Amino acid sequence: MPAPAPIDPRGPRFNQAVLSVALLTGFLVDWRPVVPLFALVLLAGAALGPKYGPFLVFYAKVIRPRLAPPAEMEDPRPPRFAAAVGVVFLTAGALAFAAGHAGLGWALALMVAALAGLSAATGICVGCEIYLVLARRRPVAG
């Protein structure tokens, strides 16, 4: 299977910044719908590709044309895997809210917010690192 086309790494980082700010703001004002809402946002980008993630599209159409070309491109698979992990956590958080466990719901959402913020601010993408560890154990086509 051929490797997917490389992407501008700033797109996923912008997506992660929006995700982190939205979840932290939602937590601050106790607006729980932000959790399932962003589970869907992440799911769109992770499952269908960057063309379907609303904030990835916003970055590509509005922000990227105003920036210099990226110094390096990156493989889209690690950030996509990281987004899929985020979907799992946010879905679990939404289910926890539905079951009446608000504390657990926010704990899961804040874990995603913290890791997304870390990746956006520093480039340390924990989900991507997990992907790389898995790839080393069972090399993927590339």
Added chain:
Amino acid sequence: MFMARGVIVIVILFAIALAGRLYRAWRARLQDEKPIHPLVPDSLRAGADRTWVVFTSPYCATCGPVEASLRASDPGARVVKVDATREPHLAESFSIRSAPTVLLADVEGNVTARLVGAQAVDDYVRRPPSGVAG
């Protein structure tokens, strides 16, 4: 309640900033280290005068262009690609931390250049140090 949540958010932001600082310090220390390389094994060099060893990974988007760039800019040299995920012991022996990392070996296997990242390779190809063929 709002105050308590605000404190939690501030703690999270502080933790992110702290992790960022620690990560940058760790990366800076890695870059300052001058690794002592073993000889590049003859199985990779195959007797060539100059051998470029390109350490790649399956998730590396820039490794293919880097390899092609080296082949085009130094046609007299041997260029070999090593998937660091399939050769972890070899990668570890050369302290490979990211892909692409490129080593230039002389006829005896001594590492005479180490380039980390596509940009470093591009800079090297455009302006090779004097005394280095390419």
